Amino acid sequence: MMKDFSKLLEPFRIGKVKTRNRIIKTASGTSLWSTGERRVTEKGKAFYESLAKGGVGLIMVESPIVEYPFDEPGDVRMRIDDDRYIDQVAEIAEVIHRQGCPAFVQIYHRGPWLQPYAPKRPHIAASPVVPDYSEFDLHATTAPKELSVGEIGELTELFALIAGRIQRAGFDGMEINAGCDHLFASFLSRFWNKRTDEYGRASMENRSRFLVETIMAIKRRCGADFAISVLINAVEGGMGDEGMTYPESRSLAKILENSGVDALHVRSHWLGHHVGSYNHENLFYPEPCVPLKDFPKGLDWSRYGKEVNVPAAEIIKREVSIPIITVSGIVPERGERILRQGKADFIGMCRPLFADPALPNKLAEGRPDDVAPCTRCGTCQKMNGLPKECRVNGALGTERYEVTKAERQKRVVVIGGGPAGMEAARVAAMRGHRVTLFDKSTKLGGTLPVAAMVKGLDIENIPNLINYLARQIEKLDVEVEKQREFDVAWINRAAPDVAIIATGGVPTTPRVRGIEGKNVVKSADLHGRLKFFLRYLSPGTLRWLTKFWMPVGRSVVILGGQVAACQLAEFLVKRGRKVTIVEEGDGLGERLIPERKTRLFSWFRKKGVTTMSGVHFDEVTSSGIMVTTKEGKRLLLEAQTIIPSLPMQPDTGLAEVMKGRVPEVYLIGDCREPRLIPDAIADGWRVGNKI
Numbered sequence: 001m002m003k004d005f006s007k008l009l010e011p012f013r014i015g016k017v018k019t020r021n022r023i024i025k026t027a028s029g030t031s032l033w034s035t036g037e038r039r040v041t042e043k044g045k046a047f048y049e050s051l052a053k054g055g056v057g058l059i060m061v062e063s064p065i066v067e068y069p070f071d072e073p074g075d076v077r078m079r080i081d082d083d084r085y086i087d088q089v090a091e092i093a094e095v096i097h098r099q100g101c102p103a104f105v106q107i108y109h110r111g112p113w114l115q116p117y118a119p120k121r122p123h124i125a126a127s128p129v130v131p132d133y134s135e136f137d138l139h140a141t142t143a144p145k146e147l148s149v150g151e152i153g154e155l156t157e158l159f160a161l162i163a164g165r166i167q168r169a170g171f172d173g174m175e176i177n178a179g180c181d182h183l184f185a186s187f188l189s190r191f192w193n194k195r196t197d198e199y200g201r202a203s204m205e206n207r208s209r210f211l212v213e214t215i216m217a218i219k220r221r222c223g224a225d226f227a228i229s230v231l232i233n234a235v236e237g238g239m240g241d242e243g244m245t246y247p248e249s250r251s252l253a254k255i256l257e258n259s260g261v262d263a264l265h266v267r268s269h270w271l272g273h274h275v276g277s278y279n280h281e282n283l284f285y286p287e288p289c290v291p292l293k294d295f296p297k298g299l300d301w302s303r304y305g306k307e308v309n310v311p312a313a314e315i316i317k318r319e320v321s322i323p324i325i326t327v328s329g330i331v332p333e334r335g336e337r338i339l340r341q342g343k344a345d346f347i348g349m350c351r352p353l354f355a356d357p358a359l360p361n362k363l364a365e366g367r368p369d370d371v372a373p374c375t376r377c378g379t380c381q382k383m384n385g386l387p388k389e390c391r392v393n394g395a396l397g398t399e400r401y402e403v404t405k406a407e408r409q410k411r412v413v414v415i416g417g418g419p420a421g422m423e424a425a426r427v428a429a430m431r432g433h434r435v436t437l438f439d440k441s442t443k444l445g446g447t448l449p450v451a452a453m454v455k456g457l458d459i460e461n462i463p464n465l466i467n468y469l470a471r472q473i474e475k476l477d478v479e480v481e482k483q484r485e486f487d488v489a490w491i492n493r494a495a496p497d498v499a500i501i502a503t504g505g506v507p508t509t510p511r512v513r514g515i516e517g518k519n520v521v522k523s524a525d526l527h528g529r530l531k532f533f534l535r536y537l538s539p540g541t542l543r544w545l546t547k548f549w550m551p552v553g554r555s556v557v558i559l560g561g562q563v564a565a566c567q568l569a570e571f572l573v574k575r576g577r578k579v580t581i582v583e584e585g586d587g588l589g590e591r592l593i594p595e596r597k598t599r600l601f602s603w604f605r606k607k608g609v610t611t612m613s614g615v616h617f618d619e620v621t622s623s624g625i626m627v628t629t630k631e632g633k634r635l636l637l638e639a640q641t642i643i644p645s646l647p648m649q650p651d652t653g654l655a656e657v658m659k660g661r662v663p664e665v666y667l668i669g670d671c672r673e674p675r676l677i678p679d680a681i682a683d684g685w686r687v688g689n690k691i
């Protein structure tokens with residue numbers, strides 16, 4: 001059925017800036033920059049170019065450094081704190097404009113936020129307020145410095161100066177991030193603002209004075225046509241009675257409209273949950289962080305954080321006539337609906353465009369099924385200055401986003417239909433190669449359906465990824481040989497030019513006495529059984545059935561403490577099992593996304609999960625496992641079931657067989673180096689493009 005995205009694809013405007021459609025790429029730090037004087041990199045340019053090429057209506061480029069040193073791990077951001085950086089920043093505007101796409105730059109000053117992470121950064125706010133400690137945020141335990149009126153004036157001029165540089169770099173406008181608990185928000189919110197002067201808490205007019213003066217200063221310097229969007233918190237949670245309320249944000253919206261602002265980007269904020277306030281699914285991971293009735297009021301929490309801010313956009317839209325941007329977990333179908341219902345004027349998207357920068361073009365071409373779906377896995381949220389990666393888009397963070405036709409068509413065999421193999425087959429076929437994919441199962445996806453079953457479908461949606469890849473492979477005429485063990489005789493017949501081996505890793509069984517005992521459920525057996533059921537049942541149905549029965553006792557010791565082990569523990573705890581995680585190495589959950597790891601381990605503590613690292617496995621007995629702790633103490637960990645869940649081992653056997661028989665042989669995914677889904681996809685993308 002042809003879906004109608006005519007509203008989403010309709011050109012619109014912000015001030016004098018014409019947007020190509022109503023999809024806006026909202027700002028997001030990418031860490032794709034360099035340190036030193038030359039900050040702008042080919043990777044950064046390629047990322048923004050890919051978005052512009054993909055047809056988005058307007059791009060909000062991420063905030064560059066407004067004051068240096070910015071004191072951020074890795075120090076990887078663009079700089080705009082001096083005129084000498086204008087030419088570099090202009091290169092970003094240029095690559096975007098070349099594709100006919102308008103571009104803004106977002107500016108923010110973090111004010112009171114993030115101080116422990118960046119101790120040298122100016123720690124300033126409206127007032128010296130110290131929020132309560134939250135393990136899910138990064139606030140200092142010391143008070144921020146209260147800005148004097150003179151300092152407010154200096155910062156106002158600084159922002160106008162920065163705006164001038166952004167304009168000289170060729171951008172069409174800018175966005176002021178006055179949301180989260182950044183500097184401007186600290187003035188707007190009664191929680192932060194305890195002042196009694198003309199910038200003080202007495203009225204919204206006073207609290208917005210700094211922001212309004214900044215807007216006026218920017219308009220004075222850059223002219224009325226230089227568009228300004230302001231990102232606001234329409235409601236704030238976690239601040240008792242002191243957070244922003246709708247009556248206040250409505251009055252703020254009116255003030256901003258009257259001060260010449262051209263658009264409002266309407267979000268919300270929950271103090272103590274920084275990432276959870278914009279990637280809201282985290283608030284539900286692994287279970288809602290507080291009972292749902294205690295989530296901030298006035299937002300839509302019915303879809304695990306998807307579309308959460310839409311009610312806020314709708315309320316603010318009624319108040320003003322400038323365009324309203326809404327954002328958060330909005331997929332195209334829902335975005336079209338939101339626009340048609342008149343709840344917003346623009347749909348902001350961030351991660352859906354990480355996953356597929358060509359999303360708008362694909363909608364315009366009537367190919368919504370070809371859009372690679374964001375699975376909300378959180379991989380792009382890893383911090384510490386590491387460049388962004390996407391679990392779905394192997395190109396993200398590289399210098400190349402386009403798949404180009406190969407000079408010569410090759411005969412390619414891909415062995416293994418997991419994420420690495422499917423992605424390699426997809427890309428190779430797009431390049432014009434003739435591809436055959438072998439998979440010994442009845443369904444493609446490798447271990448993905450098992451992962452989907454273990455992780456559930458509320459937060460992440462792995463089946464969407466499987467379906468997308470399977471659909472693409474079919475459309476691209478990849479010949480799929482399911483339920484077929486690969487045999488070398490086929491090589492002799494088909495004489496492929498390239499063999500891509502993606503057969504997965506080999507489960508690791510710890511060498512410990514008693515591991516063959518009846519109380520041990522080996523991961524290979526567990527996977528085998530699950531895969532059998534997944535032939536007939538969807539991951540969601542099987543997951544539901546496991547609530548009633550599983551071949552696992554009431555108490556479980558998991559041997560291994562990395563990603564799969566932690567996720568298995570979560571799954572078992574949710575099914576009433578008493579779980580102990582024991583890891584021989586020093587770290588636990590090392591490659592979990594930081595935000596999710598914090599939440600998972602906090603939940604483990606609440607649920608009484610025992611976690612131990614640096615442990616030696618001594619012997620499995622009929623009543624559990626004997627271990628020696630890192631302090632040298634011998635302990636019996638009692639359990640009815642022991643489940644080894646150790647990282648897999650590579651499996652290079654088939655590659656050896658292929659060598660000499662096939663001219664080009666590549667190992668990808670877990671059989672090369674067992675890691676996570678994003679690594680498998682990245683491998684598939686890389687090799688698919690290489691051959």
Ligand SMILES: Cc1cc2nc3c(=O)[nH]c(=O)nc-3n(C[C@H](O)[C@H](O)[C@H](O)COP(=O)(O)O)c2cc1C
Nearest residue numbers: 026027028029278327328329349350351352380381
């Ligand atoms: C890695 C990452 C970095 C982000 N950085 C910013 C930022 O600097 N400024 C901002 O306003 N929003 C930032 N966001 C929030 C996004 O712009 C967007 O509001 C959010 O991801 C929800 O939209 P989505 O579900 O379409 O991704 C960031 C999001 C991600 C995933």
Ligand code: SF4
Nearest residue numbers: 374375377378380390
């Ligand atoms: S990394 Fe995960 S959450 Fe981020 S865009 Fe890709 S699929 Fe979505």
